[in-house]
Amino acid sequence: MISAYTVAGVLRAESVALQRHGPTVLMYRAAFAVAQAALAGLSGHLIPGSRALLLVGGGNNGGDALVAGTILRRRGVAVTAFLANPKQVHEAALAQFLKAGGRVVVGMENTSVATLFGRADVIIDGLVGIGATPPLRPAAAALVELANATSAYKVAVDIPSGVHPDTGAAPGVSFAADVTVTFGGVKTGLLAQPGELVLAAVGMDVSAEAVDACSLTEIPGLLGDPGTRADKYSDGVVCVVAGSTTYPGAAILCVGAAVRLRPGMVRYAGPQAAEVVRHWPEAVATGTVSGAGRSQAWVVGPGMGTDQDALDRLTVVIDKPEPVLVDADGLTLVSRHPHLLVSRQLRGRTTVLTPHEGEFARLFPDLDLSDRLTATRTAALRSHAVVVLKGSATIISDGAHTFVNRTGCGWLASAGTGDVLSGVIGSLLATGAPPLTAAAAGVFLHGLAGERLHAAGLAGASQLWDHLR
Numbered sequence: 001m002i003s004a005y006t007v008a009g010v011l012r013a014e015s016v017a018l019q020r021h022g023p024t025v026l027m028y029r030a031a032f033a034v035a036q037a038a039l040a041g042l043s044g045h046l047i048p049g050s051r052a053l054l055l056v057g058g059g060n061n062g063g064d065a066l067v068a069g070t071i072l073r074r075r076g077v078a079v080t081a082f083l084a085n086p087k088q089v090h091e092a093a094l095a096q097f098l099k100a101g102g103r104v105v106v107g108m109e110n111t112s113v114a115t116l117f118g119r120a121d122v123i124i125d126g127l128v129g130i131g132a133t134p135p136l137r138p139a140a141a142a143l144v145e146l147a148n149a150t151s152a153y154k155v156a157v158d159i160p161s162g163v164h165p166d167t168g169a170a171p172g173v174s175f176a177a178d179v180t181v182t183f184g185g186v187k188t189g190l191l192a193q194p195g196e197l198v199l200a201a202v203g204m205d206v207s208a209e210a211v212d213a214c215s216l217t218e219i220p221g222l223l224g225d226p227g228t229r230a231d232k233y234s235d236g237v238v239c240v241v242a243g244s245t246t247y248p249g250a251a252i253l254c255v256g257a258a259v260r261l262r263p264g265m266v267r268y269a270g271p272q273a274a275e276v277v278r279h280w281p282e283a284v285a286t287g288t289v290s291g292a293g294r295s296q297a298w299v300v301g302p303g304m305g306t307d308q309d310a311l312d313r314l315t316v317v318i319d320k321p322e323p324v325l326v327d328a329d330g331l332t333l334v335s336r337h338p339h340l341l342v343s344r345q346l347r348g349r350t351t352v353l354t355p356h357e358g359e360f361a362r363l364f365p366d367l368d369l370s371d372r373l374t375a376t377r378t379a380a381l382r383s384h385a386v387v388v389l390k391g392s393a394t395i396i397s398d399g400a401h402t403f404v405n406r407t408g409c410g411w412l413a414s415a416g417t418g419d420v421l422s423g424v425i426g427s428l429l430a431t432g433a434p435p436l437t438a439a440a441a442g443v444f445l446h447g448l449a450g451e452r453l454h455a456a457g458l459a460g461a462s463q464l465w466d467h468l469r
């Protein structure tokens with residue numbers, strides 16, 4: 001997890017830095033980091049003779065791009081600046097750029113535009129930064145579309161133009177950055193973006209402005225050290241209520257994740273008790289929730305179905321005083337019977353909800369998923385729960401604090417991985433960890449397991465077990 005900052009927070013820190021260092025120094029530092037990223041992207045090309053194209057807007061973001069272009073020019077790169085708005089351009093940066101031998105192009109009617117974009121080895125997006133709000137105006141949007149259609153290495157200055165710096169929403173076209181070089185602090189809207197992220201501090205101190213931070217140093221403590229464990233019950237028992245005759249695998253995946261992550265004691269309650277024990281002899285399994293015995297946390301929902309029997313099981317779990325994680329079919333049932341959640345809210349009980357976007361939309365139909373950060377935060381506030389919105393960048397929020405996870409890889413969006421995630425978070429909840437920490441750490445570890453598995457050339461939810469620790 002990384003700390004992130006809103007534009008307002010970055011601007012407060014920036015005004016202090018501007019007084020201390022002055023605008024020229026800050027811009028040069030920013031541009032230097034951009035030029036470095038561009039040169040890294042050009043590796044494999046002969047630097048002298050390679051071509052860079054700058055997309056230059058009218059503000060300081062365009063100024064950064066021009067100064068980066070000046071640095072590249074001095075390294076022997078052929079650099080052309082496309083001025084989106086020639087009437088408004090950072091004059092000092094443009095003068096330096098021209099002095100260094102940079103070339104300037106203005107206007108889309110220029111017949112060589114297609115050639116210019118097609119030949120570029122690297123494209124630097126300095127159209128807009130944190131001083132603008134998407135959607136992009138048509139002229140800037142047209143340049144972004146041309147850039148996105150090329151195979152050039154794409155470097156975004158501060159934020160990919162077209163992406164909202166606070167929310168990550170992109171209500172129109174946005175620059176498809178391979179890397180974003182961001183200044184001072186990572187903007188919250190960047191966390192959910194694909195592509196690499198480089199932070200250049202440029203002399204700004206944003207420490208007082210952090211809104212969303214999570215330290216990985218917490219994870220070893222959560223996982224527990226078996227050497228100091230008094231007995232099998234001592235650091236928490238999780239009970240998994242999952243699976244059905246239609247979906248027996250969900251029970252095995254969810255229990256397996258808990259057994260492998262924190263093998264103190266894992267219970268199972270449901271119709272797949274025999275199958276679960278066959279796969280995981282260390283689990284203590286029973287057919288009914290009422291017969292499950294004491295647990296410090298509960299996971300309910302994966303593959304349990306949505307029939308009366310499933311609803312009955314959910315109702316018993318929902319009534320437990322311990323933390324409850326509701327996932328999958330459990331979430332569908334809760335969206336049909338909202339009073340179930342309200343009863344936990346009224347009693348101040350800890351609940352974690354782990355919806356994917358479809359389940360989220362059923363639970364919170366009025367929340368706009370084009371802004372996933374705000375939607376998750378609002379859902380958490382409204383439900384008094386920790387909400388984990390799963391996706392390529394999973395968001396975790398309790399309403400006051402929001403984390404965005406960046407571990408993981410594409411194939412984690414495959415059947416069964418959600419069941420594993422529930423088991424991971426459930427077993428962390430059983431330690432007594434704060435629910436937001438348990439959820440964020442669980443998502444992080446699950447993503448890491450996915451990365452390790454992918455690196456080993458393997459796939460499949462049941463393989464994740466071996467890579468969780």
Ligand SMILES: NC(=O)C1=CN([C@@H]2O[C@H](COP(=O)(O)OP(=O)(O)OC[C@H]3O[C@@H](n4cnc5c(N)ncnc54)[C@H](O)[C@@H]3O)[C@@H](O)[C@H]2O)[C@H](O)CC1
Nearest residue numbers: 026027030058059060061128129130131132135136137158
């Ligand atoms: N934070 C720092 O320490 C540093 C920031 N730097 C860079 O400065 C930009 C912010 O610059 P600013 O001049 O305030 O605004 P922008 O360049 O982001 O945008 C203004 C520019 O955009 C045009 N515009 C506004 N809305 C739109 C739109 N919807 N579509 C198209 N164009 C739009 C507007 O007319 C202006 O021309 C920050 O991101 C950093 O890159 C420093 O240089 C380094 C230190």
Ligand SMILES: [K+]
Nearest residue numbers: 125128159161
């Ligand atoms: K930009």
